[in-house]
Amino acid sequence: MSCTDDATTGACQVDPGVEAGDEPRGTVSIRTIAMPADTNPSGDIFGGWLMAQMDLAGGTHARKAAGGRVVTVAVNGFSFHLPVKVGDEVTCYTEIIKRGRTSLTLDVQAWVCRQDGGAKIKVTEGVFVFVALDAEGRARPLPPVVSSPR
Ligand SMILES: CC(C)(COP(=O)(O)OP(=O)(O)OC[C@H]1O[C@@H](n2cnc3c(N)ncnc32)[C@H](O)[C@@H]1OP(=O)(O)O)[C@@H](O)C(=O)NCCC(=O)NCCS
Secondary structure, X not given: OEOOOHHHHOOOOEOOOOXXXXXXXXXXXXXXXXXXXXXXXXXXXXXXXXXXXXXXXXXHHHHHHHOOOEEEEEEEEEEEOOOOOXXXXXXEEEEEEEEXXXXXXXXXXXXXXXXXXXXXXXXXXXXXXXXXXXXXXXXXXXXXXXXXXX
């Protein structure tokens, strides 16, 4: 599923030079600005901050799909393609790629629009696994998927 929100939010567009198929996938779950407080001692945005944003983005999507509390159980295939800079608008896109009995696997991508404008660039992606929890913190079965009326 391709992202379709940008026309309504006014966000910058994908660089027309990117390879076919390489565009944001899924739902916008978080959009924020990288701030000076998020930098490492070298002045670059700290990778841990970006991982936290992606965990939050995947977690909020998973919580809605699971109908309640979820927890991160695994993060796989995490890649930092390009740096994030202070002032970048960071958008995290999330897509459920697998439903288990109690777990949801989400593809999470972070794309940025640089402060000076220009095209949207994919900086980071990873696969996050969340588990639905009951009130005692034990894994619980996911609710059935409700299909939309035609
Ligand atoms: C999540 C947790 C409750 C799972 O408990 P558990 O007794 O191991 O439960 P299960 O073995 O039944 O696994 C539950 C699901 O997680 C999946 N899972 C467990 N470990 C996994 C891993 N390393 N990678 C991918 N999936 C994993 C299982 O396949 C299962 O999925 P399914 O029901 O869809 O088939 C427990 O591992 C936990 O509390 N972990 C700590 C989570 C945490 O603190 N996260 C960091 C802060 S957010």
